[in-house]
Amino acid sequence: MAKNDMSVKEELDQYYEELKKQNLGPLWYDLGHMVTKEPVHDVEPYLWKWKTIREYVLKAGKLLEPGKDAERRVVYLQNPSLLKRGLVGYGTHTLYAGIQLLLPGESAPSHHHSQSAIRFVIEGDGAYTAVNGEKTYMERGDMILTPAWTWHEHKHEGTEPMFWLDGLDVGLVKTMAASFFEPYEEETYPMEAPENYSTKQFSMGAFKKLNESKEPGYPSPIFGYKFDRVKYLLDEMTEADNDPYDGYAIEYINPTTGGSADSRIGTMMQKLKSGQQTKAHRHVHSAIFHVLEGSGYTVINGEKFEWEKGDFFILPPWSLHEHVNTGESDVFLFSFNDKPVMEKLDLEYSEVYEDNDGHQIVEKVFVPEN
C-alpha cells in the first residue's frame, strides 16, 4: 500500500459503499461481531414472584375458559431483556416457561407440535397428562414429558385448581425455522395404554421384562417422573455426591439411552441443605429455575436474586452463578435447560470461577419491577 493514508481511507470507504450495494460485506470489518472471543447475547437474568404469577393465573381462570376462549390457559414469562429488542419475549433465547391453570373438570384438547415440552407440577393433584393415549397422573413435584410430535392433552379429575409449569423450546425451534403444529382431529386422542404404564415399566434400572425392548430410542419410554423417587435419591446421597457448583443434583434421564429424558430439553433437581452455598461457575447452556421448596438466593453475574417457594428465575447463557440456602429446611430447585442442544451441537463449554474462593462479589440486589 504505497499511497498516502488519506487516499487509502477514501478508496476504502468508496469500496465499502460499492460492496454494500452488491450485498457483499468486508469480513475484516465484521469478523469481531460474527466470531466473538466469548458468547455475546441479549439475555439478562430476571426473577418472578410466585405470589404475583399465581394471582394473575387465577384471574385468567376467571376471565377465560380453555377450549372456548383459549387452547390452553397459560400465563408465560416475558424476560424484559428479550422484549426490549422487539423480539417475542421468552425466558431465554431458546427456552419458554408458562404457568398453566386447569380447574376441576376442565380439559385441554389434544394437539402436537415440533416443540418439545416438559411439565412440572406446582400445586394440586388429580389431573392427568395423556401422551399418545397413555395417561400419567400428576402430583406436586412430578415432571412429565410430552416430547416433540407426541399427541398430548390434559384433564383435571380432581377437586382443587392445578398449577403447573410448561417448559418448551419455543425460542430454539423458532430460530431454527422449524415450527410445525397440528390440533388433533377430535377433542381427545384414543386412550389405549394402562394408566401410568410407562412409570411402572421401568421402575427398576437393573432388570427388564423378558420381552421388553431396551434398545436406545426416542422418546423416552417413561413419561412420568415421580418426585418421591427424586427425593429418595437425593436423600440417599452422601457427601461424595455433593457437587461444588450444583450441590446434590440429579438429572432426569431416558433409561434407554442414559441421556436427557427429553432429547432437547434438559431437566434437573438440586437439593441444598440448610446453610449450603455452592461455588460459582458458568456454562454455554441457559436455564429457567423454579423453587419447589425452601428459600435463599442466587448470585448471577454479581447480582443477587432472592427467592422463596414457587418463584421463577432466569439463568442466561455463559453467566456466573452460585446458589445459597438461607432457610432452615432443604431447598429443592427444579430447572430446565438447553444443555442437550448445546451438547448435541458440540457447543457446550463451562468454566469455574476461581477468584475469591469461588464466590462472586455481590454488586447489586434485584428488585422485581413492581
Next chain:
Amino acid sequence: MAKNDMSVKEELDQYYEELKKQNLGPLWYDLGHMVTKEPVHDVEPYLWKWKTIREYVLKAGKLLEPGKDAERRVVYLQNPSLLKRGLVGYGTHTLYAGIQLLLPGESAPSHHHSQSAIRFVIEGDGAYTAVNGEKTYMERGDMILTPAWTWHEHKHEGTEPMFWLDGLDVGLVKTMAASFFEPYEEETYPMEAPENYSTKQFSMGAFKKLNESKEPGYPSPIFGYKFDRVKYLLDEMTEADNDPYDGYAIEYINPTTGGSADSRIGTMMQKLKSGQQTKAHRHVHSAIFHVLEGSGYTVINGEKFEWEKGDFFILPPWSLHEHVNTGESDVFLFSFNDKPVMEKLDLEYSEVYEDNDGHQIVEKVFVPEN
C-alpha cells in the same frame, strides 16, 4: 465317469486313503457332519436333588478348610452325558454350576480369571462378595456378578452356613482356548468403595446423579441384584406380561447397555402361578435351572423332570421344554444361560412347538441315579 462302477469305487477308495495320508479330507464325504441341518450335540438333560447336593456340600465342610485344603469349597454338577465321552464334566457344553459353602468366619481368597461368574444365594445371609474392593452383602435369592477379570473374594460375617450357586462359563472359555487365572498377591484386595454402593447407585432407572456416567460399558456398574426387587417387579406384572413359553419372567441387565447383566452369561428369573403351565419351544442357547421356590416339573424333549425347592436341572441346547407349577404357591425358577454368547455370535435361533396345542407328549419320567 466312463469306467465301470467297480473300478470307480476302487479308485475312490484309494484316493481317500492317499488323501488321509496327506492330512487332507474329502468334503463331499464329511459335509453332513460338519454342517448339519440342525444342531447336533452330546448334552443331555439331567436333574439333581437339593437334598443330595446339600448333604455332600456340608460333608465337604467337615472334611476341608477353604484357603488351606481348597481355594474354594465347592461341589459341582457333572452332567453324565458330558462325562461319558471322557470330557471334563460340566453342566452344558458351555456352562458350569457349582454349589459353594462358606461357614461363619470363613473367607475365600481374592483371585481373578477370564471366565465370567455369577452367584445366586441359596441359603443364609451375612456373607459378602467383594468385587474390585466393593463389598456386596448377600441374601437369599440375590444374584451377584463377579465379571470376567474382576478381582473377587468372599467372606462370611454371619452365624449360619451359607450356600450359593457359582455359575461360570468354564466350558465356553475352555473350548475357546482362552482361560487365564491369577490369584491376588495377598489374601484380600484393598476395600475401597462404600458397601453395597453399586446396588444403591442405580436403584432408579429414570434418574442419574449429576456426575454419574451413563455411558454404555462393561462390566455392569451394579454387582448385587436384590431378590426383593425382582419379586416386586414379577408381582407387579399383569397378564399382558405373561409369556406363553416362559411365564412371568425378568432378565437381569446392565443398566448402561440394556443388555445382559454379565456380558456372556445370561440370567433370568421366572415366576409361575399355582397351576400355570407354559407351552413348549426350543432355542440354540442352553441353560442351568435352580428352583428357588415351589414345586412342579419340566418336560424336556418328552422326558419329565420333577423338581422342588433347591433342585437343579439342565436344559441342553435346541431342546423342547415347558414348565408346570403343580404346587399351591408361586414357583420362582432362577436360571443362567449362554444366550448372550449366541446373540453376540449371531447364532441364536428359536422355534415354538405347534403340535398338540404346544404341549409335548410325556414319554419318560426321569429318576435320579440313586
Next chain:
Amino acid sequence: MAKNDMSVKEELDQYYEELKKQNLGPLWYDLGHMVTKEPVHDVEPYLWKWKTIREYVLKAGKLLEPGKDAERRVVYLQNPSLLKRGLVGYGTHTLYAGIQLLLPGESAPSHHHSQSAIRFVIEGDGAYTAVNGEKTYMERGDMILTPAWTWHEHKHEGTEPMFWLDGLDVGLVKTMAASFFEPYEEETYPMEAPENYSTKQFSMGAFKKLNESKEPGYPSPIFGYKFDRVKYLLDEMTEADNDPYDGYAIEYINPTTGGSADSRIGTMMQKLKSGQQTKAHRHVHSAIFHVLEGSGYTVINGEKFEWEKGDFFILPPWSLHEHVNTGESDVFLFSFNDKPVMEKLDLEYSEVYEDNDGHQIVEKVFVPEN
C-alpha cells in the same frame, strides 16, 4: 362469563396491561406466533454473480494485506432479507459464506473457534490448509474441512491467485450464544503429520490398516475431499441413483460415523446432465449453493434464479426448489447446509410438491440489484 361483552373486553384489556407490567404474557394471545403451523422466518432467496464477487475480492487484494490489514481477506455474502431487520447479514439464519483470496506467497495465520468451517476451492492451486499441523493441498473443486476448535491456517505456495469459499455456521453459533475464538500464540501451528495424510489414509472404504482405529469419532479423520473422486463417483452412477429432487448427488462423509463430514455443516455435490430438470420439494434445512460447472436455473418458491459457473445462491428453509440444466454439458452444483443440525435436533422434515407434475409455476425472474 356472565357479564356483557363490553365489560369483558374492558376487563381483559386492563388485565393484559397489568400482565405486561409484571413481565408476564397471555399465551392464548401469542400462541399463534410462538408455535406456528409451518416454519416462519425472514430468510429470502438471493443470487450473486461470480463476475461481481471476483472483481470485488480482487480489489480487496489490492487494498489489503492479510495478517497486517486483516486476519483473513474475505468478502462475504450479505443476504438483504437478513440485513433489513438490522441483523448482521449472513447467507441464511444459520449459514455464512465468504469468498477468500490468497495471493502467491501469502499466508493466513493460525487460529481456532467454536464455529465449524468448510472450504471449497473455486480457482487456483498450490495453497494448503493446515489443520492441527497437517497440510492438505487444495485444488479446484476440493472440499476441505476445518472442524470446530481445530487450529487452522492457510499458505499459498503457488503462482496464481487462489479463491475459495469459506462456509461457516456463524448464524447458528451466534444464535446459540456459543461463540469462542482464539488466535494461535504464534503465526503458525507446528507442522507434524505427513502432507495430505488424512486423504491417503482412508482412501479405500473396504479396508483398514492393522493398527488404524475405525471407532466412530469427531472430527473426521479426513480433512481433504478430492474433486476427482467425487466426479468419478458421480460419473459411475446409474439411472437408479438419479434422485427425482436432487439428481445425481453425493454427500461428503466422515468415514468413521457414516454421517456428515463436518458434524454440523452438511456438504453435497449434485450433477445434472444436459437438459435435466428435477422436481420440486422443500425441507426445513437451508443451504447455500455454488455453481462449480455449467449453467441453468433454480426455481425457488416460484421465482427463477438463473446461474452460470461461479455464481452463488441462497436456498431459505422450507422453500420449494427445483433445478434445471439448460447448457450443453454437465452441471456440478456444490452446496453446504444445516441439515446435520436439524437432524441432530430432530427438527428436519421434508415435503414434495405434487401439483403440476412436481414443477412450480414461474411467477417472477430474479434480477440482481445492480
Next chain:
Amino acid sequence: MAKNDMSVKEELDQYYEELKKQNLGPLWYDLGHMVTKEPVHDVEPYLWKWKTIREYVLKAGKLLEPGKDAERRVVYLQNPSLLKRGLVGYGTHTLYAGIQLLLPGESAPSHHHSQSAIRFVIEGDGAYTAVNGEKTYMERGDMILTPAWTWHEHKHEGTEPMFWLDGLDVGLVKTMAASFFEPYEEETYPMEAPENYSTKQFSMGAFKKLNESKEPGYPSPIFGYKFDRVKYLLDEMTEADNDPYDGYAIEYINPTTGGSADSRIGTMMQKLKSGQQTKAHRHVHSAIFHVLEGSGYTVINGEKFEWEKGDFFILPPWSLHEHVNTGESDVFLFSFNDKPVMEKLDLEYSEVYEDNDGHQIVEKVFVPEN
C-alpha cells in the same frame, strides 16, 4: 482336621467315590483343569504344500462331478493334532479351510447355513460367487464374503480351472451346537442386483450417495474385496505403518461398522519386504495362513515352517510366531482368523516375546509327513 492323615485320606477317597455316583464333582480337585493359568488346547501347528493340495484337488476334479457326486468339490485341511483325539479334523478348534475346484462351465448350487464363510481366489478367473442374487466376479487374490445365512452359489464362466480357498467357522458353530443348513429350493437363487454392485457402491470411503444408508449393520454391504486395492494400499504404506509383529498389514472391513468384514471371521493381508523379519508375539485367536506370493518361513513355538507360494499353515491359539521373507520379492500372506469372536466375547489377549530381541530360538524344522 484332627484325625490322623491316613483316615482323612480314606474318608476323602470314599467321599469322592460317593460324589461321583451322584454326578457331582469336587472343585478343589478339578479347578486346575477347568480354570487354567494360560490357555490349554490340542491344536498344533501344521503346514501343507500347495503342490500336493493342487494335485489332489485336480484328481477330485477327475473323479467327481459337483452337483451330481458332490454338493461342492472341495478337499479340506485335516490338522492331525485334531484328528488324533477322534475329533472331526479341522484347521483349528474353530476354523476350517477347504480348497475348492470349479471347472469351466460348472456350477455349485445355491444353499445357505449358519456358518460364516469367506473365499480367497488362488488360481484362475471368470467364475462368480452370487450372494443373495448379486454376482461378484472373482480374480486371483480377491476375497469374497458369503456371510452366515446368505444364499450363495458359484458358477464358472471362464476357460481355465479355478481354485479358491473356502474359510468357514465350522469348528466354532459345531462347538456352540448351532449348525443349521438348507439347500435352496432351486439350483439357482434369482439374480437381481447389478453385477459387482456392492464393490462399486462403497468404493470411496469419504463419500456416500444421497440415498445410501450408512447405518452400521450386518452383513457388510460389500461382498467382493479386490486384491488390486489391497495391494495399492499396502504399497502406499510408509515405515510408520510397519508393525513390528505383523509387518505391513491391512484388515478387510465392513465399511458401515469399521469392524471385521465378516462378523465372525477375521481376514488380513500382510506384506513383508525382501529380507523382512517380524518379531514374535502370541494371542488368543488362531488363524490359517495362505501364501499368496513369495517364499520364507514362520517360526511357531520354536518350530520352523518353511513356505512358498500357495502353501497353507496353521497358527494355533496362544502360540508365539514370527515371519521371515527369505526371497527376492515381496511376500503377501493372506490369513483368516477367529479374532472377531474372541473380541466379541471379550476373550482376546496378546503378549509380545521379549527375550532374545524378540526372536525365538529355532529348535525344530517341520517336515511334511510324506
